[in-house]
Amino acid sequence: MTEILVQDAVVAAISIADRVVDHPAWPRLKNAVEEIRGWQSKDGSIDLDADDAPTRAGAETVLGQVADAVEELSPLLPHDAEYHRALVADLRKWADGAFGVPDFLDSLLAFQPAASRADGLQHLVVFPMYTQNGNPDRNLEAVVLRMVWPEWLAELERTRYDNPLFCGITFEDFTSGYDTNSAVLFPETIAVREAPERFTWGGIFCDREAARFRAVTTAAVDILGLELPADIEEMVEDQQRCQEAFVLWDMVHDRTHSHGDLPFDPFMIKQRQPFWMYGLEELRCDLTAFKEAVHLEADGVAQGRDVQYAVLFDRMFRFPVTGERVRNYDGLGGQLLFAYLHKHDVVRWTDNTLKIDWERAPQVTNQLCGEIEQLYRDGIDRPKLVHWFAAYELVSTYLAPHPGSRWAKGPDALDLTQPPRKLVDDVLPDEFPLSMFYEALAKKLKNVIASTKGITAERTRNVEAAPGAAA
Template identity: 90%
Template sequence: MTEILVKGADAAAISTAQSVAEHSAWPRLKNAVEEIRPWQSADGSIDFDAEGAPTRAAAEAAVERVVAAVEELSPLLPHGAAYHRALVADLRAWADGAFGVPDFLDSLLAFHPAANRVDGLQHLVVFPMYTQNGNPDRNLEAVVLRMVWPEWLAELERTRYDNPLFCGITFEDFTAGYDTNSAVLFPETIAVREAPERFTWGGIFCDREAARFRAVTTAAVDVLGLELPEDIRAMVEDQQRCQEAFVLWDMVHDRTHSHGDLPFDPFMIKQRQPFWMYGLEELRCDLTAFKAAVQLEADGVAQGRDVQYAVLFDRMFRFPVTGERVRNYDGLGGQLLFAYLHQHDVVRWTDNTLKIDWERAPQVTNQLCAEIEKLYRDGIDRPKLVHWFAAYELVSTYLAPHPGSRWAKGPDALDLSQPPRKLVDDVLPDEFPLSMFYEALGKKLKKVIASTKGIRASSSGFTFEIGASKTA
């Protein structure tokens, strides 16, 4: 056994355990990591000949400060003792190897948070890694987190949505790589000599997702003049309810990548495909979570209705106007959802006010999910390029392609003697530009979206009271 499992009476003591982030060793660890990060190259190594580089002795001293802090904090986390031992060994091996490209495979293999899902359980995590939607370089990062695994969620995972690798988590504190838009902790981002045969966990920070959702939704509702049902208004104003909605949404979304009628490898890892294929996959997973939430609401699960509106609002308000327009597949999915609902008369933009048919919204959203599922099911019998064109046809039915698009002109406009992956070069960076509605909305929400970078649930600076000023 590589970890000490926490259960029974031990689990009851978790809420009163000393916070790692409040221990005096944590700021020492954090400061040492922040000292090391600027010295690192994009691959995580340290070039001692570079301008501004430290001496090797200085780098070794900083690593030893990290080691000392980890060893001081480890007794607070007996369930992580094996990981901490491996972490110390990997840190010292990095130093002994003259700070080349870091290899933390041994500590990664010793870290098993999904095997010990106990609500409120703390973890101290230190790895050289990039942070998705954050820092693209493999810098050393440190984060203190807590597991989110209430009994109602554990019961749903046991009985309906088996996902043994999923970890709902919240931030306690973090280094600069997470002072960004990143809301995930994924093992594939960590610097290792070789990828493990299989990953055994994946974490999503539901507190950051919820806080970001509340900020952007509150702003969008005010800008668009949208009248919310009282229960949905109350949900947007309640951080805890939103966190519960997101952790359930994430758990179902995550498992959907490997469930359903799938052409092949739905994650599309290491595959070169047009970005609308990624957009449809992410939207399929979100709409599957939405469909599950409709059923959960019917079955009396309190979080079911909240998940539906978390999916709708995040997809329609935040996703389309967040990030660059270059191959923005999540933005594309949000645009598609809004356009589908608009063209089926579920959402109306009239007199500069957005109106939603709340009764029809679940039915029509599930209808879009069914169209995407049919695309996937039919794709099993199609060649790759034919499947790509079928997906393009689905998207372009509701979204106008760029007028200069070669793909929009059909197969005759492309050199089909090339392999499909080469034809991806003919895809425009912004194949489906924003509509006039979203161009205007993006300008209105630009500041509030920028302000959610590095947002924390406990100190976000937002009041989130709909109808009031959006900044405290």
């Protein structure tokens, strides 16, 4: 009963809490962080001997502005009081150490957003970190976010998709590292002296994912002449519906990494593997979310149908043509999904128009999920290299390998006296190039995709007017 009362008090506080970004201390904090970012090296340290470096006293003054702003804002966020105290201590410790490689382990351990997943709850987060798909350097970043945890999602997590570490979140405001394509807040990106024994949370910005999805899907549908069912057309036009689809998709995807017949470390952190293995793992998790969404639709969960089409359209339209082609495992997964559906006559590109068999799409998409799951089950009994080749065979059944590929020629073309991890060097950077269809689509969508950098629900760029948006 005490726990329920505390939770109710937290939720009640949300409705009366001021927005952190409206407080005058927030722009001061943000500006100070931006100034510090300009001084930092790749590892997060500040070389005070560099020609363009500040004096130590100057750096301490600006860092003090960050600490002071955190202390000024912290009363708005009583649920983060312990974290903010630890954060200020870590900031001051960094200054005391002459701004060497930062270590924010203590404040990371104090930050526990998954412990209070109340819908709308604000957090002020400051860490030296890299932003995945954004800034590769460990710069100081500040972000204000809100938790996305409506009752319908909390009920699904309690009853069907247990994922106590997952945090659906949206942006309020952020520093430069998030004015990028990054849509995640992960603890493993933060600068610490040693990795914790286990991470206790992971956040995904569903507002950025939804806004980007809407922009790219709208352009792709127009370019391809695709006719959408009325309810899906309404979904693409509705930011809130899309956010709900993505937060559910993300929650199921995230837990799938540790569920199922897994022949290897599901996150593959300590293993060097060919990039198609990463591609299959990410696609397996997405297709599992798709399969669950089919069940949810049958059970009357409104978001179930939306998740299905979010997975299909994001995977087929955005993933294959986003980012560099070097080891682009998400792009590979999108290519594979499209090719599989095309091979099974669910999608047809005829007369320069894309047509989708909406009735068969769920069945055939689930069929691909089943083939990947069978690959995994069989992989438990295979040596690593044999499993890699079996996965390659699955992918190459639907996607043409590069004509110069050694892997495509089979085991006899590789030096099998080497350990498997060395054979990864023989994988081409773009082992499965784009098809002619995707080469053409990439040219049409590139400006729209580029214009979604830094996009959020409230910070939507005018992507419809981007050159080439409807070329």
